[in-house]
Amino acid sequence: MPTLNYPSTLRKHNARFCDEPMNTRSTSTDDSESTPPDPYEVARSGTAFWADAAADAIEARNPEEPVVLKGGVSPSGIPHIGHFNEILRCYFVAEVLRERGHEVRQVFTSDDRDRLRKLPRQLADENWEIVGLGDVDAGALGRNLGRPYTDVPDPFGEADSYGEHFTNLLRRSVERLDIPVEFVSNTELYESGAFDDAIRTVLSNRGTARDLLAGYQDGVDEGYVPFFPVCESCGTLTGTATGVDLDAWTVSYVCEDIETGDDVIEGCGHEGTTSLRNGKLPWRFEWPAQWDVLDVDFEPFGKDHAEGSWPSGTDIARQLFDNDPPVGMVYEWFTLEGAALSSSAGTVVTIDEVLDLLEPEVLLYFFSKRPLKQRDFSIENLDQLVDEFDRFERVALGDSDPGGSDRKQRAQQVYPMLADSEEHLRIPYTFAAVLGMTDDPDLREEIARREGHIPEDASEQAVAGALDRVEQARTWASRTGNAFDYELKRSQMPEVSFDPDTEQALDELAAFVAEGHDGDAIQNRIFELAEEYDLEVGGFFGAGYRLFFDDTEGPKLGLFLAKLDRQFVVDRLRRQR
RNA sequence: GGGCUUGGAGCCUAUGAGGUACAGGCGUGGGACUUUUAAUCCCGAGACAGAGGGUUCGAAUCCCUCCAAGCCCUCCA
DSSP: OOOOOSOHHHHHHHHHHHHSOOSSOOOOOOOGGGOOOOHHHHHOOTTSOHHHHHHHHHHTTOOOSSEEEEEEEOOOSOOOGGGGHHHHHHHHHHHHHHHTTOOEEEEEEEOTTSBOOSOOSEEEOTTOOEEEGGGSOHHHHHTTTTSBGGGSOOTTSSSSSHHHHHHHHHHHHHHHTTOOOEEEEHHHHHHHTTTHHHHHHHHHTHHHHHHHHHTTOSOOOTTOOSOEEBOTTTOOBOSOEEEEETTTTEEEEEOOOEEETTEEEOOOOOEEEEETTSEEOOHHHHHHHHHHHHTOOEEEEEHHHHTTHHHHHHHHHHHTSOOOOOEEEEEOOEEETTEEOBTTTTBOOOHHHHTTTSOHHHHHHHHTSOTTSOEEEOSTTHHHHHHHHHHHHHHHTTSOOTTOHHHHHHHHHHHHHHSOSSOOOOOOHHHHHHHTTOOOHHHHHHHHHHTTSSOTTOOHHHHHHHHHHHHHHHHHHHHHTOTTOOOOOOSSOOOOOOOHHHHHHHHHHHHHHHHOOOHHHHHHHHHHHHHHTTOOHHHHHHHHHHHHHSSSOOSOHHHHHHHSOHHHHHHHHTTOO
């Protein structure tokens, strides 16, 4: 027995969901021992961290070491943050299990033998540049509809296939997040024969397989053969196998039209026979086959699978493969700015993009939250997420605990999974955005110090780390064009027109600046001049912001002007350049 | 049609195995820092937990009905 250190309340909780009958229309008469916990319950964790509950459920199965956690997606297009549920939900559970002394293997299957069903409207090249379908040879790509992703050429001509191209992109994002993941190609599993036993099991028990599936799906009739061969003539993953010869390890087929949603992929009509390694199992069988072949103990999945392929999959795992299905966990989908994430519709945020806007630990933090909650990823309001993380970090590190001890305990548990143990100095995100108005690193630091965001005794390294956020926040501000998007208009003077009083006041201010005064003095002078010329204070400041930022707002003007080179300021105040 | 998930102040995030929501943040109103903005500090307003029933001494937390959004019963994190 490993020493487990978690609250006793949790144990009670586990007992609860382990004993509950599965919430499906399973037709099986299995004993409770092989009934996996309800994947919704696994995602709910009461007062504990959800990954703890998942780890509990996994331990309840007495898994063999190493414990295998798996995720997977089809490489159908641009990998976006939603796909990372498959990676990061596993990651947190893996971390918990490691803490408990388990050996863990985190696996990701690229379901790359799935067929290309339709062309996405957008693609991303090997440099993560998003390009429209029109920018590649869409015609050539279109001729590959119906083929497995690994048989479709990479439209960018770099990788071996379309599937490999997008898998590579995803893998690189995983690497940027520094998550240890083993990638497995589904196509390779088929080609290497790793799936042979599973295929044999399905096809030699066709009647059982059919009956099982028919309990969950309509349209599974007598002639149904649960295998899709690749047509040797046109390369399409066909839908109609007509017979199998297990001794010869072949399957015969007719290459008929395939309906995929609204579209129909035309078959070439070829009738042929091919190897059982040249094709694939239908998803409903393939998933449990993966569990069996890879010895999967845990798998998170999107809510789209929760009511369909999960119940049938667990049933098939037990009854057909005689295998205990893994612990499943449902997660809700993210939205982007309130809209569904969709590669084809172009509502996509990639990990790469996000990491230009915030630190990896903030992104991980987003994924550490309750899985069943529908969450919006909002770039518009990204500052709120970062602020929330900063608070979370402070609580975890013990500086304060406004939310109570439970919250603190959780923070202390989760935080080490997000960030390294080095000292992190954080400048508030929106303030960092404002600092982006100047390119001068020294000036940035000075302003940050002046405003109290950098303590006297901060190490050089910590300061540098803190200022790294400025670039991210500035990118965010300029990308969203929000209120923090200040940019010093140094090279060219914005178009301005002021009334005569304002112009005179600006000239006097220029003269004052020319004399050489510190920031406070200049700030005071601005107020005095506004009074002397009977100008609205706000309006006069506004004139300054217009001149220097082409905006109505800006930083504390006097202090800021004092930091810039004097002649430039004087000239600009005189509207000369 | 059947099933599932989510639903807290203007917004975000918690809590959620029944026991008073003075919760935190953002935003907002006011004030302080010699006087607009950013930042910092103080104070204030703001929800009775989607709606309605029920169980209970007591429910945001259990049950029922309904509503909204999303998902599944073809493929899709």
